[in-house]
Amino acid sequence: MEIIIGAHMPITGGLSKSAERARELKFEAFQIFTRNPRGWRYPELKEDDIKNFLNASKGFSSINTHMPYLPNLASSKEEIYKKSVESLIEELRRAKKLQIKYIVVHVGSHLGEGIEKGKERVIKTVKEALDSVPCDCHILLENMAGQKNSVGSRFEDLGEIISGINDKRVGICLDTCHAFAAGYDIATQAGLSKTLDELEKYIGLRKVMLIHLNDSKSGLGSGSDRHERIGKGFIGRKGFENFFKAKELIENKPMIFETPVNDYHEYLEDYKTVMSILKNME
Numbered sequence: 001m002e003i004i005i006g007a008h009m010p011i012t013g014g015l016s017k018s019a020e021r022a023r024e025l026k027f028e029a030f031q032i033f034t035r036n037p038r039g040w041r042y043p044e045l046k047e048d049d050i051k052n053f054l055n056a057s058k059g060f061s062s063i064n065t066h067m068p069y070l071p072n073l074a075s076s077k078e079e080i081y082k083k084s085v086e087s088l089i090e091e092l093r094r095a096k097k098l099q100i101k102y103i104v105v106h107v108g109s110h111l112g113e114g115i116e117k118g119k120e121r122v123i124k125t126v127k128e129a130l131d132s133v134p135c136d137c138h139i140l141l142e143n144m145a146g147q148k149n150s151v152g153s154r155f156e157d158l159g160e161i162i163s164g165i166n167d168k169r170v171g172i173c174l175d176t177c178h179a180f181a182a183g184y185d186i187a188t189q190a191g192l193s194k195t196l197d198e199l200e201k202y203i204g205l206r207k208v209m210l211i212h213l214n215d216s217k218s219g220l221g222s223g224s225d226r227h228e229r230i231g232k233g234f235i236g237r238k239g240f241e242n243f244f245k246a247k248e249l250i251e252n253k254p255m256i257f258e259t260p261v262n263d264y265h266e267y268l269e270d271y272k273t274v275m276s277i278l279k280n281m282e
C-alpha cells in the first residue's frame, strides 16, 4: 500500500526551515503555519522568504498550511465574521505565493446561535474568500472534536456545508483524534466500517484530501480535542491497526502528525510506530 507520511513542522528561523526539517526526517509531506497561529496580526511575506521556501520545498509530494486559530468561520458576530473572511483571504494569498495547494481550516463554533446559522455562516465565509482569490488552492474543512457549539463535528454537517459552497476547491481534512472524540469509533472494526459508510454517504471519500493522524488523550465521544502520540492514547496501537485497514481512505493520501512533541525529531517515533503497524499487517 502506498502511503504518504508527514508532520506539522515548526517555522522557527524562517519558513524554509520547515521544509528542511521535513527533508531531514525523510518525510514526503509536511504542514506549516504561515504566521503566528495565536494572533490576528501578521507580517507580509518577504520576497526572499518566498524564494527560499520555494527552493527548499521542491520535490515534496504534499504541503499544506493550517489557518490560525482565532478566525471563526461559523460566527454570526459581525466583527469576528469580517476578520475571519479577511484572514482566510490572506491565507489563500499566502498559499498562492508559496505554491501550497491545501489550506486546513477548523470550521468553528456557532457560539450558541445554533448549528443551522453556523453552517450558513461557514458557507458564506468560504464562498466569499474563494471568490476573492483566483487560484488552485483548496480549502480543506477539518472535522471538529464534538466540542460544545462546534460546527463540523458530524459528517452530515460537513456534507451540507460542502454542497452549500459548491466549489471544487473545497474538501475535507479528516483528523483521527477529532473523529474519535466526536464519537466515530475508528478503533474497532464495526465502528470503522460505520464511519466509512457515513463518510461516503454524507461527504464522499474522494473529498477527503488530507488526514491528520493523531491519537487521542480523551475517550470515544468525549468531545474534547487533545492530541496524543500515535499508539499512546485511547485509539491506541490496536486502534490504528484497525484504522489502517481502511485502504480506500488512506492509500496515496498525505497523513500528517500533529502529535504533541517537544522537538520535531520526536515525530520519528510516531513514524516508526506507524511503519511497524503497517509491516505487521502485510
Ligand SMILES: [Zn+2]
Binding pocket: 142, 175, 212, 258
Ligand atoms: Zn488536526
